[in-house]
Amino acid sequence: MDATHSNAATAVSRIADGARVIFQRKDWSKECVVGSGKFLMISKMKTRTDEIVGLPYGCLVEWNKQEGVFQRVDKDDDEDDIEDYGEEDGDNRNLVDDGSAQSLTLGEISALKSSGVTGMELIGNLVKNSSTFGQRQEYSKEKYVQKKKDKHIYRFRVLQPTLRLVCEVYNCQRSQKINHLRVDTLAMMLSFANIRHGSNVVVVDGSQGILLAAALQRTGGAGRIVHIHSGPQPVIPAFDMFGFDEEWLKSIHHLSVDNLEVLSSNVRILSSSVVPAAEPEPSPPFKRRKLSDPQAEAVRFIQNTPMDSLIMSTRLHPKSILLFLLPFLRLSGNFAVHHAYREVLVDTFNALRTLGSCVRICLNETWLRYYQVLPDRTHPENNMNGSGGYLLSGTVVERDAVGDKSANLDALMEDLVQI
Known part of the structure; x- marks a missing residue:
C-alpha cells in the first residue's frame, strides 16, 4: 500500500x-x-x-x-x-x-x-x-x-499553474485582458464574498476565467457555481490552465448574460446592460430565447436555490447586472465587485445605498508593493503596477422601513459632516 x-x-x-x-x-x-x-x-x-x-x-x-x-x-x-x-x-x-x-x-x-x-x-x-x-x-x-x-x-x-502564477502571467504581458486584476485584489474578493467549501456562488467573469477558477478552488467542487459570461459560449483560457477534475467541473452551470432575462419577467437584458422592461404591449409579443439544456438547468438552479455569494469582474457596467442578481442572494449573502475604473463603482455604490437592502457597503482601492530583500539592499522595487483596480463589497439584508431610515440617516450625517 x-x-x-x-x-x-x-x-x-x-x-x-x-x-x-x-x-x-x-x-x-x-x-x-x-x-x-x-x-x-x-x-x-x-x-x-x-x-x-x-x-x-x-x-x-x-x-x-x-x-x-x-x-x-x-x-x-x-x-x-x-x-x-x-x-x-x-x-x-x-x-x-x-x-x-x-x-x-x-x-x-x-x-x-x-x-x-x-x-x-x-x-x-x-x-x-x-x-x-x-x-x-x-x-x-x-x-x-x-x-x-x-x-x-x-x-x-x-x-x-496556481492562481498567483496565472495572475502574474497575465499582468506581466496583457493585464487588460483580466481587467488589471491582481492577486491581492483577487484574495480580497474571495474574503469579502465569504466563499468557502460547499458555497453556492454566482460568478460574473470577464477576466478570462480567473474568477471562476478561484471560486471552484474555494468551494472544492462541493457547492454549485453559476457562471455568467458574455457571448454565446464561455471564453475562459485562464480557467483551462488548471486542469480541474471532471467531478469538480460538474458543479459549474454556465449561463450567458444575454439569457438572464429568463430569470425574471420584469427586466429585459440588452447586449450592454440590464434595463427595466417596458410595459407589455399587446403586439408584437415578446419572444423569449430558447435555452439549451445546460443553460436551462442553470436557470432552474438559481431560481430555486438561494445563492450564498456573488463575485463580479467585467468590462460591462456592473450596476444594472448587480442590481438584477441581488434578489437571488440569500439574506446575509455577500458580494464583491471588481472594476478597473473608480467612477463605474461609485455609480454602483450610490445605487446600492438608494436601494436600502445592503449594509456594510464599502468601496476600496487595492494597493500592493513588492520589495527586494537582499543583505543591506532591501528596498521597494522600482517598477510596479500602479493599481489593481477598485473593489466594491457589501452584505444583503431584508429591505424594510428601518433600512430606508438608516440610509437616509447616513446621508444626513454626511451632510452634517460637510457643514
Whole structure:
C-alpha cells in the first residue's frame, strides 16, 4: 500500500505529456502546453518542449539557443564558477562607461556563442577580459554578473499553474485582458464574498476565467457555481490552465448574460446592460430565447436555490447586472465587485445605498508593493503596477422601513459632516 501511494505521489509531481505549465524567468512568466509536437516561443524562436515531459514540477531548465532544446540544471546559482578578479574593496568612482573596458569585440563574442560554449563559460570570458571588473565594488561585481546572466543565459523554473502564477502571467504581458486584476485584489474578493467549501456562488467573469477558477478552488467542487459570461459560449483560457477534475467541473452551470432575462419577467437584458422592461404591449409579443439544456438547468438552479455569494469582474457596467442578481442572494449573502475604473463603482455604490437592502457597503482601492530583500539592499522595487483596480463589497439584508431610515440617516450625517 505504501509503495502504491509513493508511486502515485511521484506521478502527480511529474510533468505529463500535454500538461499546462508556467515557465518563469525573473519578472517574466508564460503559460505553455508541453509535450510531443508542442512548442514555446523564446526570443522569437520556436523551441520544442519534448524534454520537459517527465521532469518534476519546480525544476530549473536552461534553454540551449544553438541546439534549440531544454536542458535540466541541477543548481540555481553558478556564480562560484566565475573566478573573482581584483580586490575585495573596490572603488567605482573612476569607472567610465564608454565601451572600452571590454577587450572582446562583438564578432569574437558571437564566435564564442557559435562554438557552443555554455552561458557561464561565456560570462567567465567577459569577466576575464574586462579591464574594470577588478576595480568594482562587491555589489557592483554581483550586479555586473547578474546583468550578463540575464542577457546570455535563458533559465526557467517550470511550475504548476496556481492562481498567483496565472495572475502574474497575465499582468506581466496583457493585464487588460483580466481587467488589471491582481492577486491581492483577487484574495480580497474571495474574503469579502465569504466563499468557502460547499458555497453556492454566482460568478460574473470577464477576466478570462480567473474568477471562476478561484471560486471552484474555494468551494472544492462541493457547492454549485453559476457562471455568467458574455457571448454565446464561455471564453475562459485562464480557467483551462488548471486542469480541474471532471467531478469538480460538474458543479459549474454556465449561463450567458444575454439569457438572464429568463430569470425574471420584469427586466429585459440588452447586449450592454440590464434595463427595466417596458410595459407589455399587446403586439408584437415578446419572444423569449430558447435555452439549451445546460443553460436551462442553470436557470432552474438559481431560481430555486438561494445563492450564498456573488463575485463580479467585467468590462460591462456592473450596476444594472448587480442590481438584477441581488434578489437571488440569500439574506446575509455577500458580494464583491471588481472594476478597473473608480467612477463605474461609485455609480454602483450610490445605487446600492438608494436601494436600502445592503449594509456594510464599502468601496476600496487595492494597493500592493513588492520589495527586494537582499543583505543591506532591501528596498521597494522600482517598477510596479500602479493599481489593481477598485473593489466594491457589501452584505444583503431584508429591505424594510428601518433600512430606508438608516440610509437616509447616513446621508444626513454626511451632510452634517460637510457643514
